Amino acid sequence: MTPLLTVNNLHVSFHSYQGEIQAVRGIHFAVKPGETLAIVGESGCGKSVTAQTIMRLLPSTAKIVQGEIRYEQQDLTQLTEVKMESIRGSQIAMIFQDPMTSLNPTMTIGQQLMEGLRKHLHLNKRLAKKRAEELLSLVGISNPHLRLKQYPHQLSGGMRQRVMIAIALAGDPKLLIADEPTTALDVTIQAQIMELLKSIQEKMGMALLLITHDLGIVAEVADRVMVMYAGKIVEHGTVDELFQHTKHPYTWGLLRSLPQLKQSREESLVAIPGSPPDLLHPPKACPYVNRCLQAMVICDQTPPELTACSSTHQVACWLEHPMASKEHENRAGGDE
Amino acid sequence: MTFYILRRLILMMVTLLLIITATFFLVHSLPGTPLKNEEKLPPEIRDQILHEYGLDQPLYVQYFRFMGGLFKADLGKSLMYDGRDISQMLKERFFASAFIGFQGILIGLIIGGGLGILSALYQGRWIDNFATSTSVLGVSIPSFVLAGLLSFWVGVKWGILPPALWGSYAHTIMPSLSLSVAVIAQFSRYVRTELVEVLNQDYIKTARAKGLSKAAVIWRHGLRNALIPAVTVLGPLTVNILTGSLVVEKIFGVPGMGALFVDSIINNDYTAVLGTTIFYSLLIMISVLLIDILYGWIDPRIRVAGRRGE
């Protein structure tokens, strides 16, 4: 199947007074129609910047240094702003982390929902209203007729995120980018919203690029996962491969910081010690070397390339080199 | 809402009563009397005039008389203009003041708003720097200095507009311009700050993500939210225009309330001072109330909360 979206060697930098912040440093990935690709990684690793680059919604201080973003036949990095406006919302839509601040407080739900409908589907007011009600029902909001006339502050956080999803669906997009869609919500609501996203994705057959730092969510909803670290991809594979055949020590670290069912209360979660490198002066070699328990001499000298371990599984780590000791594979069994 | 407005109106009445009382005793404690050439008047004529205006009575009697008149909507008679009705004079002079005042505010809001929007959209570019320096100048130059300069250069030296007096539309331009400068300065800063903040909000990104054009985003999502808080500065700006008008009217010889107020203080025209004070106080209080109502009307968060509270 030809991919819907292909990102090739993407580099994105911010200009600041201290210099160039290299937020994204050469990433490659593809999203196929209808699939769910998750991007995981610690905060600050470049997930949101990647999403905003695809939507071309970067702040003015940011620049796409190189790379291409292929969507259908076109390179999104080269499109004019006007062209891009016809893609946003209708081909690629996005929902954001905080539903409390992502809706305009002075416009009704209906007004905000109908904007996209009128722009992309060219509906008249009456039809737009009808479609808006349908969308609200679709995202599980009861009494849509009444809700259309309400303002965001009259809705709970979970409801607002549902409205955000409805807004994103308005243009019938083929790809939905969800940037930490449940992080700001109550734990009980999180599951509902994820379920909703999943069922809508199936109903509408769209691809989902799901950004999260919650590996639990990934295990449940994603087809494939991409682990980012310091603006690079360190491991990339199907959910099975990543959870069952974990290769990269960083992915390991993330998995071990998950709460476990059989874990006793006294055992605290093991967060990975140390912190990611400064993206003003990113290291030439492996960015994870300072925190890696299995670091070798070469790790501090030459950056590891992303290499394939199967047709779908890739990892950027020197431990995968044929000459590296295979001792760590045993550790992957899980016993300390 | 009705209850809220009623409560505000009652509060306004009490405030007004206090203002009138304070002003009454303050003007009467000013040195001098309303009579011109007091020394040259024969004592019996002087007494007769004072008697005619009730000024020979003890102060508290005068106070209650005045207040009694107020309830019958009678502001009394002017002392300097040969016993003319104060209410009548206010009516005649209101138009001139209101005209240059409203025109001044309007010019100020349009130019100030425009400059503010441009500087928010082009932060750090020349238009932003230009607007910043303009507003620093505008805030620091008092309107009467500007009025004097305008009258001299535009009016006298270049002869583009009449330097003073009243009669045609051309006469209203320079007074309004002098008044508008402070409004331009303050309002442009205000709009810039608000709009910059609003444009950084998450919901602006949502609007962009829908595929709306930049112009539509700024217009529909940016400006409305930026202008809601800006409505609150309309109150202070109105006050600003009112105080500015006192001197500006005098400089350009506008036959308005401001000039009347200044003259009446200089001449110890007690009733005229009180009349204009009452008028100005009412004007300010009513505009503040209207602005509060307007604010609640534009901002749905307040509107709905108010309704629910009833």
Ligand SMILES: Nc1ncnc2c1ncn2[C@@H]1O[C@H](COP(=O)(O)OP(=O)(O)O)[C@@H](O)[C@H]1O
């Ligand atoms: N507006 C900005 N200005 C400067 N640097 C930024 C800005 N936004 C993000 N960055 C940098 O880009 C990096 C990646 O940010 P982001 O993609 O938001 O991280 P996350 O993975 O948590 O979503 C951060 O480490 C930060 O240094």
Ligand SMILES: [Mg+2]
């Ligand atoms: Mg983020």
